[in-house]
Amino acid sequence: MNIAPRYLGRGSWLARRDPRVLILVVVLFIFTVLQIWDARRVLLLLGVAVLYYRTGDIPWAEIRRNWAIVFAFIGTLVVVNAILAGGSTAEVPLTEAHVLFTLPILGTPMSAESISLAVTLFLRYMAMATIGFPVAFCVAPNDFGIAFRRLGVPDKFAFALDLTFRFLPSLAADFQTTVDAQRIRGYDWSAGAKGFVGKVRRSGPVIVPTVVNAIAGAEDTIDAMDLRAFGTGKRTWIRHLAYDRTDWIVLLAFLGLLIAATAWGFTHGASVWTPQFLIDLAEH
């Protein structure tokens, strides 16, 4: 079972950046997107995100399934939200909305405004997911600890983060061993149970031994750390991080985008853009 994070963008332009850049870009970009409600401008931001994403050289064949999940997740979220909104939006009540049609069976009205909002939300989520993917595939897993340390996270927590990634392969192997051991005893946790409660109960004989074994096995690591006087002095890291000129340019570009979006929000307000043709369609 391979559950470890996949470093698919190895060697790409993005992977050569300081890992802090990829983390900071996500933060800056999310705050940028959150301020923009005009679908035309969100589309531009999505374009920026796609360009940035493509510099990661993440092979499409390897992550098709991930994108399918993202589409399904965001799509469901937006559709459920649109149905629950019942044709109205925060800015436009149903009485003032331009109703286009009513959903069969449910009888929920769908207006030009609510559809525009749904499309805008979809584009916003997609832009955020697109900028988030490179963090998943273009940062070496063993760089997260030092990256967060240099971003100001306390030493002990940065080390815990580093340790988390180091534990992943061995704990995943232990989990697979437990699953196999139970199968040999004729116990398949993924079959034979009815309902959610039954399925959760059936997961116990796999989850419990994996967890208890992992905790009991932690004693060796704890002893090793204590013997090396962990936490008694300032910690040093073998990996050295330094921003180069390109890193600064990327960071400044995304910071500029955030400043521009903030300025735009203050001067133009933040309202959803509804295309005129949708309004015309409703009026005919």
Add this chain to the structure above:
Amino acid sequence: MTALKWERGALWDVSSRTIVYAAIGAALYGILLVAQLPIPGTTVSVRPAFALVPFFGYAFGPIVGLFTGLVGNAVGDQISGWGLLTSWNWSIANGLVGLIAGLAPLYLARWVNGNLRDRAIGGAVAGAIAVVIGFLFTFTDLIIQSGNTVGGVTSFYFTVIVADLIATIILVPVLVYAWEPMKAQLGR
């Protein structure tokens, strides 16, 4: 310092033991998140692994619980390709669940300091309280994605807490029952 009987000051100690248990909790949560049982018609799944968040908080304290939920959820997102920080507020909500379960000695002292049966029940109760309160943080979606409706976020919240309550109430007592004898054996 024992695992389930805490002194008030010891709750916030960060020793090598805290660091290692936190890392193991987060790694296990991230790994076991691959096993999910989707609820038809929603984007929510019942996640048996979720029980690890309140369990690690309850057994090893609020710091371990916070880290297990916060980092474990982020690592699960990272493994699935969603990205470590993309759903940061949901990771914080998971972390809060672990934190609140870890504070059980402050609000469930009778159960936490009782016999094994009491401690197992206390684990389920603390976990349930933590799930209901911790996931209130997901209402930040109303601010972050202000186009979301209160109804949308609320229905999402209720689906998630029902799914996570199932995992918590069933598995946390089982984990406490399994861990306690082991803890005594290890002299913790």
